[in-house]
Structure formats: C-alpha cells, structure tokens
Amino acid sequence: MSADGAPVERHHILTVLVENKAGVLARVAGLFSRRGYNIFSLAVAPTDDSRLSRITIVVDVESAPLEQVVNQLDKLVNVVTISELAPASAVQRELLLATVAAEPAERSQVIQLVGVFGGEVVDVGADRLTVMLAGPPDKLDGFERLLATYEVVDLQRTGRVALPTIDVQPASGRRLVSVQPSAAG
Amino acid sequence: MQLTGAQALIKSLEMESVEVMFGLPGGAILPVYDPILSSSIRHVLVRHEQGAGHMAEGYALATGRPGVAMVTSGPGATNIVTPLSNAYMDSTPLVVISGQVPTAAVGTDAFQECDITGVTMGITKHNWLVKSAQDIPEVVASAFHLATTGRPGPVLVDVPKDVSFSQMEWYWPDDLDLPGYRVPGPPRRAEVDAAVALMAAARRPVIYAGGGILKARAAEALRALAERTGFPVVTTLMARGAFPDSHPQCLGMPGMHGNYTAVTAMQRADLLIALGARFDDRVTGRVDAFAPDAKVVHVDIDAAELHKVRRADVAIAGDCKVVIEALLEAAAPVLAEGDAASCIGPWWDTLRRWQREVPLHYERSDGPPIKPQMVVETLRDLSPPDTIVASGVGQHQMWASQYWRFDHPYTWVNSGGAGTMGFAVPAAIGAKAGRPERTVWAIDGDGCFQMTAQELVTATAERIPIKVAILNNAYLGMVRQWQEMFYGERYSEVYLSPDLPDYVKWAEAMGAVGLRAETPEEVAPTIEKANAVDDRPVVVDFRTDAFEKVFPMVPAGASNDAIVVHPEHADRADAERVAWERLAAEQRQ
Known part of the structure; x- marks a missing residue:
C-alpha cells in the first residue's frame, strides 16, 4: 500500500520500442538479469514499421524501482522509446493454449467451459483436445483455474501485450522517453 | 572509390x-x-x-x-x-x-x-x-x-x-542512424533554481566532485563555483586533479581511505552538491548511515545514476560543465559574494580544526625499511608539477592519491571502479604516448607490477620512456592489511618475496634502467637519477615497510562514522566525535 492507502501495483507494463536488429532482445534480457530486475512476462513482435519491434515487458517492481529500470533500459542504444502503461488504463491481452486429456464423457464439459469463456477448441484427438482463449490476463487466470479440475497435459501462455485505452490516452500512456531526432544528427 | x-x-x-x-x-x-x-x-x-x-x-x-x-x-x-x-x-x-x-x-x-x-x-x-x-x-x-x-x-x-x-x-557519413541514443540537454530553470535555493540555505555544504568533472572538462567551471560560493570541495579518487589540492578550499579525497576531514565533512554536511559523482560504496560506506543530515543536489549526465544509491532532493541530468555554468548564473543574484562565506564561517572553523587535529599521518623513520608514503612525497617534490601519475590498485594507489599533490586535471591515471591490478605500467605507457612532453611516473606495487610488467618491453621498443616506482613491500599489501585488521593476523597467500624476481635485473632485461633504493637516504638521489633518464624506461625498486598500513580506513560495510585514523590521532578523532554528538544533542533540545 502506498502512503495514501491506494494499493501499489506490483506489476508494471512497459512497452519498449526497439530497433529491429540482431541481438536486441539479448541486450534487454541481459540488462534485466545483470541488474537483478525481475521480468514477470515478456512478448516481442515486429510492428507496422519494419525498422522497429515492440517488446512488452511486465516488470516486477519489487526487485527495483521502476524509474531505475526505465533509466537503465533507456541507456541501451537500440531502445528507441519506453512507455509505461498503468494496468488500469491499458487494454491488455494475452493468449492461452492448453491441451486437456478428456475422455468422451468429460469432453463436452470442457467444451462447455471453453464456450462460457468465449474460447475455441482448436484441435481434437481421440482422448484429448486443445483449447485456446485470448483475453485479459485475469480472465485467463480464472479459466486456467477451472481448467485445472481436468487433466491439463500442456499449457502455454504468451505473456501480455498492451496498448493504452483510447478515451484516457493522453494521461494513461505515460511516455517516459520520447522519440527525438538522433543526438548524432 | x-x-x-x-x-x-x-x-x-x-x-x-x-x-x-x-x-x-x-x-x-x-x-x-x-x-x-x-x-x-x-x-x-x-x-x-x-x-x-x-x-x-x-x-x-x-x-x-x-x-x-x-x-x-x-x-x-x-x-x-x-x-x-x-x-x-x-x-x-x-x-x-x-x-x-x-x-x-x-x-x-x-x-x-x-x-x-x-x-x-x-x-x-x-x-x-x-x-x-x-x-x-x-x-x-x-x-x-x-x-x-x-x-x-x-x-x-x-x-x-x-x-x-x-x-x-567509400563514403563518410554526415549523419548517424542512432534513433535510440540521446544526450541530456541544458538543465531546466526550475531545477537550477531549486539547487541554488538549497545552496543559499546551507550552513554546512560540501561540493562532492567526481570523475564526471574531468569527463565534462569542467575543472575551471568547478573552480569558479567553489570560489563564488566559498564551499569546501572533496575530490573523489576519480576526480583527483579536478580541483587543485593546493587550493585552500580543497579538502582532498573522501571515502574508505580518504582523509579524516574529507570523510567527516561529508558525513556532517547539511548539503552535498554531487557533481559527476555516483555515490560509490567506497565513498559512502554504509549507505543508510551516510551523510544523515544532508540534503542532496545530484548532477550527472547519466540519468540512471540519479536516485540510484541516494535519493536526491534536486536531481539534474546534464553535462557537469553546462549545469555548473547554469548554477553560477542563477546563483549570482542569490549568493552575493562574501555573503555565503559569512554564513558558513563556523563550518570552515570546524573543518580547519579537523585538518589541524587529524591530518594525514605516518611515522617517519631514519633507517630501513623505507616508509612507502615517504617515497611518494619525495617523488612529488622532485618531479615537475604537471607530472602524470599512474597507479595500480592497492595500498600504493591509496598512498599515491593521499600524498601526491594533484594541482592539474588529467594528471592522475588510475583504475577506480574496477580495481584492476596491473593497470599502472601499460596505462603509464599510454599516457606517455599521448603526452610525450610530460614526465610520467607509474607508482606501482610489487604485486601489480608482476601482472603486466612485460609491457616495459613495448615501452623500450617503442621509445616511450616512462618511469616506474615499485613500492616493494614483498606482499599483496592491501590484502595483507585486511588480513591483519579483520582476519586476526592470519596471513593467507599474500607473501611475495622482496627479491624474487630481481626487479633491477628484470628491468634491465627489458631494456630499461633498473635502480634500487633500500634506505631512506637513498630515496632522493635514486629519484634524481631516474628523473635524469629520458631515453628509455626506468624502474626503481623501493624496498618499503611491509607493516605499514593505509590510514585512515573505513572498514568495509561500516558507517563513515567508524573511520579508523592513524593510532597516533585516534584520541583526537574520538574527541571530535564526542564533541559533535554533544553539540547535536544540545541543538535537538
């Protein structure tokens, strides 16, 4: 809890725009391990600009103050911008894939559960099926808990990606380090 | 093409x-x-x-x-x-x-x-x-x-x-494609004003000058700031030479082996103005007990250093020279000349008393072995004032920093943060290659020398005539000091031998002049002889006292209040501490 009694978010979302070059992910991951910062989840993908990739990092700020993490990250030459998204004012999505062992008798229950959550069955075999759910992380948490009553053979989550919500965008997407003309110019 | x-x-x-x-x-x-x-x-x-x-x-x-x-x-x-x-x-x-x-x-x-x-x-x-x-x-x-x-x-x-x-x-780029690289611009006016306000209110200020002063080529700006404010200045190991040791406002080096006044001034300060310094553990001692009453103005070009170790009251990301000039400009109407000086008069009285009562000290000796501090003092006195001094890492490095008088920037070449033994000989060669007109002395330890001495062959072959003073105490001296003080005098793997190798023969084999001094009387004439050689490297094997320890010392992990001074001055340091505590208690009531 903070001084004013509001709960302190342990996980902060940083969306980091990086140059799309070899070894950049290693530089980011190496920085976190070398300085002892904890990563809760991490997702990397190209953006609509082929020169840039976006890394969405969920940082556990119990390991280090967020400002330290951001300032150190900003020193990586390939890091172009860093924005922090407050979880309350960000659209967050994550994808979950799970293979569940289910005899024909149980199968309909699993399919029903997937239906309630708005997921999909993406693969079916004789005695198991693979299901998919995309959604906010807490929804995935709930789905994962209920799925655990069945025999989960394999489960994989992607880690979060996030964008600021549109109505409060100017306030929510705290752009910590903005794009500027190259200092070399 | x-x-x-x-x-x-x-x-x-x-x-x-x-x-x-x-x-x-x-x-x-x-x-x-x-x-x-x-x-x-x-x-x-x-x-x-x-x-x-x-x-x-x-x-x-x-x-x-x-x-x-x-x-x-x-x-x-x-x-x-x-x-x-x-x-x-x-x-x-x-x-x-x-x-x-x-x-x-x-x-x-x-x-x-x-x-x-x-x-x-x-x-x-x-x-x-x-x-x-x-x-x-x-x-x-x-x-x-x-x-x-x-x-x-x-x-x-x-x-x-x-x-x-x-x-x-072939082409040469006009523009570099570094979209993620930024250097801080000039400071914001509000930050500068906030720093000046703290400076104007301070009664026990200390300017804490770090290596960033030298990197920013801000030595002159620092001097102007110090003289304008009348504030005392400490120069960290990385900043030796950034502010002249002979300047009356210079308190010298703080930290684990800093002098009593520099260490204690920071500890008792009500304002630290950190310029290009990073609150290294060797300066702060135990962080939560460091400078407990001080507000902090922290200027560093690396924003990641701000608030990293010590929360700053005013944190400015910027080039030291640019920020100091901004501080000077903003301070002009606030800190009228002489005004600030009168406010901090009592502080200076205290600092002067500490300097008088608890100076750097070692026991002089007429007979062999030679006191290592005396070698540094004699080298200092017999060499040109703009001599470049390189050092390795250990006791000799601390004595060099303590007893040399650094009056010019870029005359101290040492390994600070990493503590790399063996740095002195090659670093001195590089310094001399860049500044061939200067005298370059490497003050080295016998342990360090053995790590990289082969580069003297390079120095001879390339005609880079450096001079090396080995403070040969036949030990890994700093480790020995820790074993003596903190491991119950159990000396484990620290003895090296004074004459294995034979440093004179080794120097000669590498094409250098090899000299040796075994008694205090031989020190000055041997240095004169070494200083007269200018066509090849010189190595002097000074046989120094193995039992000599570096004082003062703040034990690792301890508060700077626990500073251990030379036994000769322990009572006075104790008396100063008691007097300060009494004063602080009175003020609280």
Whole structure:
C-alpha cells in the first residue's frame, strides 16, 4: 500500500520500442538479469514499421524501482522509446493454449467451459483436445483455474501485450522517453 | 572509390583523427593490419592484449581523446575484456576493434572463435558485429560518437575476416542512424533554481566532485563555483586533479581511505552538491548511515545514476560543465559574494580544526625499511608539477592519491571502479604516448607490477620512456592489511618475496634502467637519477615497510562514522566525535 492507502501495483507494463536488429532482445534480457530486475512476462513482435519491434515487458517492481529500470533500459542504444502503461488504463491481452486429456464423457464439459469463456477448441484427438482463449490476463487466470479440475497435459501462455485505452490516452500512456531526432544528427 | 573493408576501417580511424593505436595482430585481424603499413596512424605493438587496452585507457585519461586498441579474435579479444570492464566502470572513452572469424564460420566453434559481442554486452556502452564492409564507416563513426559523448565509455567493433577482405564503396557519413541514443540537454530553470535555493540555505555544504568533472572538462567551471560560493570541495579518487589540492578550499579525497576531514565533512554536511559523482560504496560506506543530515543536489549526465544509491532532493541530468555554468548564473543574484562565506564561517572553523587535529599521518623513520608514503612525497617534490601519475590498485594507489599533490586535471591515471591490478605500467605507457612532453611516473606495487610488467618491453621498443616506482613491500599489501585488521593476523597467500624476481635485473632485461633504493637516504638521489633518464624506461625498486598500513580506513560495510585514523590521532578523532554528538544533542533540545 502506498502512503495514501491506494494499493501499489506490483506489476508494471512497459512497452519498449526497439530497433529491429540482431541481438536486441539479448541486450534487454541481459540488462534485466545483470541488474537483478525481475521480468514477470515478456512478448516481442515486429510492428507496422519494419525498422522497429515492440517488446512488452511486465516488470516486477519489487526487485527495483521502476524509474531505475526505465533509466537503465533507456541507456541501451537500440531502445528507441519506453512507455509505461498503468494496468488500469491499458487494454491488455494475452493468449492461452492448453491441451486437456478428456475422455468422451468429460469432453463436452470442457467444451462447455471453453464456450462460457468465449474460447475455441482448436484441435481434437481421440482422448484429448486443445483449447485456446485470448483475453485479459485475469480472465485467463480464472479459466486456467477451472481448467485445472481436468487433466491439463500442456499449457502455454504468451505473456501480455498492451496498448493504452483510447478515451484516457493522453494521461494513461505515460511516455517516459520520447522519440527525438538522433543526438548524432 | 572502391576500398576493401580493411582499408575502409583504417581510413575511418584516420577520419576520426586517431593518432595512435595499441594492438597485436593475429589471424582474423590480419587483413586490417596490412593497410596500417601505409597509414599515418602510429601503431604500438604490445606484448599482451590486456596491455593494449590499458594503454588506450591511459592515453584517454591523460589526453581526453578516445583510446583505440586493436586485437584479433578469440583469445585476443578475451584478453581485452578486463580493460573494457575497467573502462566501463570508469567511463573512459575507448574504441576496441576486434577481428572475428569469417561470417560463414560464426557460430560453428571455428578456430579462435569467441562470441565477443556477447561476452562484452554488459561491459560496453554498445558493441557491433559488422555484417558488411559497406557498414564500416557508419559503424566506426557511431562507435566514436558513442564512446565520447554523453557518459563516455568503451565500445567494441567486431569485424569478421571476410568483411575485411570484401569490397565497399567509400563514403563518410554526415549523419548517424542512432534513433535510440540521446544526450541530456541544458538543465531546466526550475531545477537550477531549486539547487541554488538549497545552496543559499546551507550552513554546512560540501561540493562532492567526481570523475564526471574531468569527463565534462569542467575543472575551471568547478573552480569558479567553489570560489563564488566559498564551499569546501572533496575530490573523489576519480576526480583527483579536478580541483587543485593546493587550493585552500580543497579538502582532498573522501571515502574508505580518504582523509579524516574529507570523510567527516561529508558525513556532517547539511548539503552535498554531487557533481559527476555516483555515490560509490567506497565513498559512502554504509549507505543508510551516510551523510544523515544532508540534503542532496545530484548532477550527472547519466540519468540512471540519479536516485540510484541516494535519493536526491534536486536531481539534474546534464553535462557537469553546462549545469555548473547554469548554477553560477542563477546563483549570482542569490549568493552575493562574501555573503555565503559569512554564513558558513563556523563550518570552515570546524573543518580547519579537523585538518589541524587529524591530518594525514605516518611515522617517519631514519633507517630501513623505507616508509612507502615517504617515497611518494619525495617523488612529488622532485618531479615537475604537471607530472602524470599512474597507479595500480592497492595500498600504493591509496598512498599515491593521499600524498601526491594533484594541482592539474588529467594528471592522475588510475583504475577506480574496477580495481584492476596491473593497470599502472601499460596505462603509464599510454599516457606517455599521448603526452610525450610530460614526465610520467607509474607508482606501482610489487604485486601489480608482476601482472603486466612485460609491457616495459613495448615501452623500450617503442621509445616511450616512462618511469616506474615499485613500492616493494614483498606482499599483496592491501590484502595483507585486511588480513591483519579483520582476519586476526592470519596471513593467507599474500607473501611475495622482496627479491624474487630481481626487479633491477628484470628491468634491465627489458631494456630499461633498473635502480634500487633500500634506505631512506637513498630515496632522493635514486629519484634524481631516474628523473635524469629520458631515453628509455626506468624502474626503481623501493624496498618499503611491509607493516605499514593505509590510514585512515573505513572498514568495509561500516558507517563513515567508524573511520579508523592513524593510532597516533585516534584520541583526537574520538574527541571530535564526542564533541559533535554533544553539540547535536544540545541543538535537538
């Protein structure tokens, strides 16, 4: 809890725009391990600009103050911008894939559960099926808990990606380090 | 104009005005050594790649220009990892070019292959594996730009052999493509005003000057600020020479082996103005007990240093010179000349009393062995005032910092953050290569000397006449001191022997003049003899007292209040502490 009694978010979302070059992910991951910062989840993908990739990092700020993490990250030459998204004012999505062992008798229950959550069955075999759910992380948490009553053979989550919500965008997407003309110019 | 990658690399170094580079060839870098034959750049052939790295650092520390070193792949590259780490810790601009196995062989465990960009990722400001000869000018220009701007530091450019061989169309970039690299601009007015307000209100201020002053070439600005405010100045190990030791406002070095007044002034301060300093553990001692009453103004070009160790009341990310000039301008109407001085008069009375009561001290001795501090004092008195002093790491380094009088910037070349033993000899060679008109003395320990002494062969062959004073106490002295003080005098693996090796013969074998002084009377004449040699290196083996310890000392992890001064002055330091505590208690009531 903070001084004013509001709960302190342990996980902060940083969306980091990086140059799309070899070894950049290693530089980011190496920085976190070398300085002892904890990563809760991490997702990397190209953006609509082929020169840039976006890394969405969920940082556990119990390991280090967020400002330290951001300032150190900003020193990586390939890091172009860093924005922090407050979880309350960000659209967050994550994808979950799970293979569940289910005899024909149980199968309909699993399919029903997937239906309630708005997921999909993406693969079916004789005695198991693979299901998919995309959604906010807490929804995935709930789905994962209920799925655990069945025999989960394999489960994989992607880690979060996030964008600021549109109505409060100017306030929510705290752009910590903005794009500027190259200092070399 | 068509060039090979190798030719483009050397031409790029010429475009960056490189005058000297330090290196050692090998398989993967061979193509790049060919165009060196027809280049204006002087190449100094070292005997070990670590020497090349430290020479480049010594060159950079003495001249302010980036040091350049070139090595081959695999072991050549790994041998320069220590200098890269050292330069990273001390923010020294260093450009290392390494050869790499041909692109097609990368990742196959080829002969002399090592993933050196991977190895050095955490100890360089940035590094590159060059994929195409066409990229070479752009990468070299970026490398120098990154090494020398913002917070300076080492960079590494890894060049596969086939890239060196292949053809490219020469160009020199007007613009660099570094979209993620930014250097802080001028400070915001509000920040500067807030700092000045704290300065105006301070009654026990201390300016805490760090190595950033030298990197920003801000020594003159610092002096102007100090004289304008009348504030005392401490200079950290990395900032020795940034403010003249002979200046009446200079308190000297703080920290684990700082003098009593510098350490205690910070500890009792109500305002610390940290300029290009990073609250290193060797300065702060136990952080939660450091300068408990002080507000902090912290200026650093690296925003990540602000609030890292100590929360600052005013934190300014910026170049020290620019920020100090802004502070001066903003302070002019607030701090009327002499006004500030009268407010801090009582503080100066206290500081002067501490200087008088608890000065640096050692027991002088007429007979052998020689006191190591006396060697440093005699060297200081018999050498030109702008002499460059290099040192290794350990007791000799602390005595050099304590007893030399640094009155000029860029005259102190040492390994601070990394604490790299063996730094002195190669760093002194690099300093002398960059400043051939200056006298360069390496003050070294016997343990350190043995790590990199082979570079004296380089010094002789390249006619770089440095001078080396070995404070030979036949021990790894600082480790011995810790074992004596903190491990119940259980001496484990610290004895080295005074005459194995025979340093005079070893010096002579390397083409240097070898001298020895065994008694205090021999010290001055031997130094005079060494100072008279100017055509080759000189090594002097000073047989010093093995039992001498560096005082003062703040034990590792202890509060700076627990400073241990020379036993001779322990009572006075105790009395000062009691008096301060009594005063503080009275003020609380």
